[in-house]
Amino acid sequence: MSRNHVSATVNGDPVEFLSHPGATLLDALRDDLGLTGSKEGCGSGDCGACSVILDGRLVCSCLVLAAEAQGRRIETIEGMADGATLHPLQQKFLEHAALQCGFCTPGLLVAAKALLEVNPDPSESETRYWLAGNLCRCTGYDKVIRAVMDAAADMRQARVPA
Amino acid sequence: MSHIDYMAPASAEEAATALAAHGARALGGGTDLLVQLRAGRLPPGPIVDLKRIPGAIGIRREGGGFIIGAATPGMAIGENEALAAAWPGVVEATCLIGSTQIQGRASMAGNLCNASPAADSVPAMIAARATCVIVGPSGRRTIPVEAIAVGPGRTCLEAGEFVLEIRLPPRPPRSADAYLRSIPRTEMDIAVVGVGVNLTLDESGTIAEARVAIGAVGPTVVIAKDAAAALVGSKADDAALAKLDAAARAACRPISDKRGTAEFRTSIAGVLARRVATIAYERATSRP
Amino acid sequence: MSDVLDRPETAADLKVVGTRPVRPDGADKVTGRATFGADFAMPGMLVGKIKRSPHAHARIVSIDTRKARAIPGVKAVVTAADFPDLASEVMEGGESASNMRDIALNCMARDKALYDGHAVAAVAATSSAAADAALAAIEVVYERLPHVIEVEAAMQADAPLLHAHLFTAGLDTPPAKASNIAARNRLARGDVDAGFMEADAIVEGRYVTAAVHQGYIEPHATVAAWGADGQCQVWSSSQGQFMVRTYCAKVLGLDSSAIRVTPAEIGGGFGGKTTVYLEPLALALSRQAGAPVKMVMTRDEVFRATGPTSGAVIEVKLGAKADGTLTAANIVLKYQAGAFPGSPVVPGTMTALACYDVANFEVTGYDVVTNSPKVAAYRAPGAPISAFGVESAMDELAIKLGMDPIALREKNAVRDGVKAAYGPTFRDIGYVETLEAIRDHPHYAAPLGPNQGRGVAVGFWFNVGGESTAAVHVNEDGTAVVVTGNPDVGGSRAAMAMMAAEVLGLTVDKVRPIVADTAAIGFSMLTGGSRTTFATGMAVTQAAQKIVADLKRRAASVWEVPIDGVEWLDGSAVCLAPGKTRGAAMTLAELAATSAKTGGPISASVSLNAQGAGPGFAAHICDVEVDPETGHVTILRYTAAQDVGRAIHPAYVEGQIHGGVAQGIGWALNEEYVFDADGRMENAGFLDYRVPVASDLPMIEAIMIEVANPRHPFGAKGVGEVPIVPPLAAVANAVRRAIGVRMTELPLSPPKIRAALDGR
């Protein structure tokens, strides 16, 4: 039962940790690095609450072994705002009341950011299908979808890189 | 999920050696493996990550066909325009696997080696006559995709063997494929039935060659030869589609489970076969 | 209550209420900083895990924990032997009556395991791996017993008995034999037989709903620390920290004063977090281990051992005259309770006909124990189930009579002055307005394509008030803090801050709302039953009004004028009394800065038991398209009108409507508990327990009807429960009109619809 030493980049900062055998990236983020913004809702990749961006790809961090993160670049909800300035998606979620309990919100925001990086002008249908892996039980998705599309419109206007 | 060792070998041969260890498991995207380990459905054992093997991730062309690295995520497959143009059915099937997040990780080879009869990409690959390159302690061999799964969750792979790449043949003229599945929701479900159809037309637009593969209606993907025969010689007209529907249903040997009844699976296989054949035919006619 | 406003302000007077400010806890929740149950950690914390029964029904012959205790790193192992064997005691713990013995036995099985997933032992260890090893090393000898899950099977005289001493309550003559039917209740009025004799048209149907889970995304989580002096602390995600305290005290035999419960942010509850599962176990483990213990459920555990709500059978017979006037109704409801009595069949019977003015009816409910997880409250508990039957039958009646389904409902609608089926006379209700709103909405007249159908259904929920405490503290700079004892599940902090700001004359950003622990605020019933904005909002408003009264007194003393010579206007005391100070004004900030000279800190607390929560009504329209070959249902369009009293924060009211509708659609289309032949849940995960995903739903149009509740200072009524009531039937009625076949069993999954189409 060996432990793997892992060096990675999280939200632009170098991090190091020892991965426990079988530990997931989500475990490492939450337990070793103290980044509890990524949530575990299912542990099986079905709810999206643990969404992070791994080397540019949106993934469920519960389905990535911590050891796999060696040398990888990871972006989490904690890196989304620029200091005290919220990302336009975060701002629009607040303005549209696109969260109720807020538990799925970090995952939804990370997933929405990944969407706008590849598609700055998504249709409602494209947005809904992209976010189909992020379960939200409170909002019925209505305000979430509106917030994402409104943020996309603002970002196109301002040419803010996603 | 305790007592698991992890290694990420830098060559296929090293990986084969590592995988020969008792209980070792190959890790591609991990979207099935990690779930099964966590649920205790697999005994713990060493994890051999294939992603650092050169060529394990990526798509390249060779001799008019495509070579897809075993750990290439679905999202990368969907982004490859040449592949999507040549094999739209294979690509759409692969891109149906799970959510956007799953697409960021899940691979065709993983979908194949998980050996679920409901795997989305497999009927499409079988219809496309895809092959896979297997690496093992005794070297390399190439086998058709349909030879991999021998039963639910069981493959023909020997100890130490793993799929390194999947090969799609060159696309002939007037030829196309398509895939559709039936799920209860619009996303995030396992196929209750999935149908892949690959067609090649002659110059008159008549179907010269057809292959129909149906998922989730038997212990492994069913290659419906009679269904394919129903299409050959036709222009996918209503009469041919009706014969296809009946032949597809006749090929089904499904079970009833929490995801669907045998009766439902059988009838939907016929419906989807018709719809998929129509899409493939339209695609083929639009290709010079 | 002399200094209390008891009339709703008119909308025009309001500056904050009715606006849509950003919620005060929003930034933390969009940046990942908000601390939910599993996010809390303590030094030296152990990992706690639960061993669960793999059998649906089994006698526990023995439990041997010796090998588990011997594993290095294992610090505690508990079984039912570590908890007091409580006597049966019905108490008002959270909101409705609960039997503490049942709650304790549900937390930890004693003698018998009553469902797959029932806890039989728990461990605490220094690592997750050691805890897993300990669970595997606990040896439980079971004697398997026959099980029963389906509600009608459980009612049979020869069904396997869950509880040898359970005798049906509510029968005219006490039964001699034990049974799985825990209780029968009945509501009746008039002469049902005569009513059916008068009818020109009669419809009859048997409807079935599956057990469904609340499906909150956050699994249950807690950290518990038992101090060496017996003082305990609990951090947990629940709908009520006081509920957790009361239940832990009872289950463990402790004084409430020994337990301090701090509420974590809660990742959804919908009624499912109105009881305890982990907290008493974590405390018992912590006591034995001498260290804090953290327990977090897996999703599998959430499905197998918490929630759900009842699967049920609903038999409905309705009679009406040719003009649509209902003459009689006979309804029988059979609800699964799970392993212990207490299904929501009583509210199911009371709500079944609450929308209708019908002279003759009988509604009979059966509460039936089954070998499945004990049901927990779920949004308008019991009401969606009976409404599915009644609203489906109303649709059949409309078809039979050739009447428009909204017109049929308007014809029989309850109004102010009409006696509700459950007894009292309605007043200040906005039901007819919701019917008018959907009738006149462009949605109702929009054309439909082939294979498409439009369904209508209505719903009712009582809403409740209850006990709440709130404190308002004015800070030295004139800003304010609002403290309540109600966890914020869906944005209630915003509503609390807004109501306080409105009264104090502050902008909402100057008010910081806090949800306090059980040692820092007075008792408050849990967040549930759509009571928080109503009841806790009333406490907040009254506390703010006490502050205003105090501020006026202080200003009066400064100006040396009588108190009634001072008015509070837009956040300032204004002197209206004759004299040299007439017209003078002092802002809240000025009064706060000099508070030491006028009597000290400015602070007020109100504890109350709020009464008069106005009932809620909703009317929904749903359009579907059915794929006639595959049986798939697509929700094309959805419009929901609801009487909300007055929307304090309209965006979060709309959000409640959206969320309730989405849950109702899931219930209608795909959600269900699936058990195998051995009674084990087959779909205990989000892959096969299919809640709606974003691509399953259209935008949901929420129409807020505002018929003010005169008992609330701003006219609020509860809004969270009602929206889940109509969708089950709205969807089924739309499917009926799309395919011409009445679907009577939920969920309306593709195999069922395809089978119905094949049999058409």
Next chain:
Amino acid sequence: MVKVAAADSAFRLYTDGLGELEVEATSVRRLIAALEARFPGLGEHVSRRMAVAIDGEIHQDADDAPLRPGAEVWLIPKIGGG
């Protein structure tokens, strides 16, 4: 006098089948005491398990609530919620 009624069958188990009663009471507390005096066990049942709707407005655990002469009083099971 207030008119007291209950639609729920549990009430009738205490009242020999009567669904409506007239009771002399000026508050919920006195109503409960009067019910207990007339039908032993009923007051306790109402106090623990029932809500009291006074002229259409539901009160739970509101013993001080006044009852005007002629008030319509309905006893209904206590309501919780999700």
